[in-house]
């Protein structure tokens with residue numbers, strides 16, 4: 001866990017990342033660097049390729065060597081080493097409904113080789129960190145959508161990952177549960193200093209919680225920077241062109257860089273179906 | 284929703300709580316210890332699920348009970364099937380144990396597709412768990428569940444007056460046979476899952492193979508009464524070896540325990556290899 005090259009390496013480094021499903025170029029030449037310790041938001045509408053990019057970074061999809069590095073380790077060559085550094089919460093609500101909250105987290109403590117003598121305590125700390133200490137022994141099937149998301153956060157945290165990857169952590173949740181989930185993400189990040197890579201299509205959330213964002217559209221990054229820089233830049237361009245009105249939002253920035261394509265690519269059937277499925281399970 | 288105030292309260296309260304362990308990465312286990320550790324982890328989950336919900340254990344006991352009660356007792360009276368001198372219901376009991384274990388194991392392919400759709404499988408694949416260890420863990424979990432089921436059927440059979448052995452060494456052998464057989468059938472079903480990729484198609488396949496595997500085995504009748512082509516199928520059907528071993532162990536009838544164990548172990552290893560190789564397709 002030491003050595004100059006590794007401490008200097010960014011948390012995530014993608015160069016020319018590309019992945020196609022048959023004819024669909026889901027990710028199409030993605031360049032991305034996530035610095036250690038930042039909360040980085042990957043933004044884009046349904047179908048932009050966010051999930052596919054995440055699945056390449058998490059070693060779920062096979063990519064050629066040299067395209068993706070996590071803390072300097074190549075995802076194609078050092079799969080197991082990369083996985084030990086990751087905590088991953090997928091887009092679907094993926095806690096096991098037929099186990100209790102505690103059992104769900106214990107499974108992940110076990111598969112990350114947490115020794116038995118500290119397992120129970122570590123699991124309890126992870127559950128407490130997401131505010132589920134009291135509900136820990138209820139079946140996960142009885143949890144609300146927001147609680148399941150927090151349980152999944154605990155599952156990811158129990159192995160003390162250096163990089164936490166969250167794919168649409170608030171999709172399908174009501175506004176109050178969304179706030180609850182983000183509160184715990186922010187708190188955990190403040191307490192541990194871990195790097196967070198999060199995808200979302202809610203621009204307001206990214207504006208509020210991310211240090212830097214990349215706007216992704218049709219498999220590529222179209223703009224990159226802090227939310228403040230991006231909106232300020234657009235505001236200045238608009239003023240220079242003589243326009244007046246409310247200061248632009250991240251969504252306005254997105255409309256500008258993505259062109260007219262934004263509205264008519266709000267997802268094909270596949271995306272709609274999986275979003276609905278998630279929404280249904282949230283209830 | 285009353286979540287917001289509660290979440291705020293606990294969030295601020297927990298920040299005061301200790302998280303020291305969550306700052307330290309666990310030490311990786313030595314290479315050779317990863318496989319047994321993952322098998323134990325997945326078997327523990329299986330036991331937890333069985334503890335939370337025993338209804339499946341009971342509903343799955345109905346079918347074997349009916350086979351023994353109706354089929355077994357009827358054919359014991361008719362004496363139509365040559366059993367080598369023992370009552371037909373005794374002859375049938377090991378076959379029904381193997382059958383109910385196979386039905387449980389075949390379900391694992393559907394389960395792994397369900398886990399893929401729910402994101403559970405993806406999450407496990409992003410842990411330091413080699414694919415073969417994940418499949419082996421699932422195979423043993425299937426074996427464990429089958430063993431629990433087998434014990435239920437053994438009790439039912441004993442209650443119906445079947446003269447089974449209570450020799451602990453032989454019963455230990457029964458456990459091993461049931462685990463190996465279920466490991467193979469769960470891997471067969473996960474292999475097919477890796478080929479067809481969708482639950483609907485797998486359901487069709489599951490139904491299309493389980494009954495033929497059952498009828499093309501010595502579970503209901505000895506191989507000697509089968510037509511030649513069926514004998515050939517039975518020879519390559521691991522279920523026949525499982526039943527042969529179970530009969531030998533439980534009833535003490537003449538059997539071929541050495542070859543039976545060898546075939547079952549070999550089939551299980553092949554099954555794990557095939558299912559592991561195809562697991563990547565499910566993750567895509």
Ligand SMILES: Nc1ncnc2c1ncn2[C@@H]1O[C@H](COP(=O)(O)OP(=O)(O)O)[C@@H](O)[C@H]1O
Pocket residue numbers: 021024025026044045046047048049050051052053268270271567
């Ligand atoms: N398993 C898959 N098979 C075929 N096409 C897929 C698959 N997953 C994603 N796609 C397609 O790839 C594109 C990007 O999808 P995705 O990465 O899920 O986008 P996002 O997460 O930004 O909504 C979409 O057009 C989607 O339909």
Ligand SMILES: [Mg+2]
Pocket residue numbers: 050051052091167168
């Ligand atoms: Mg997505």
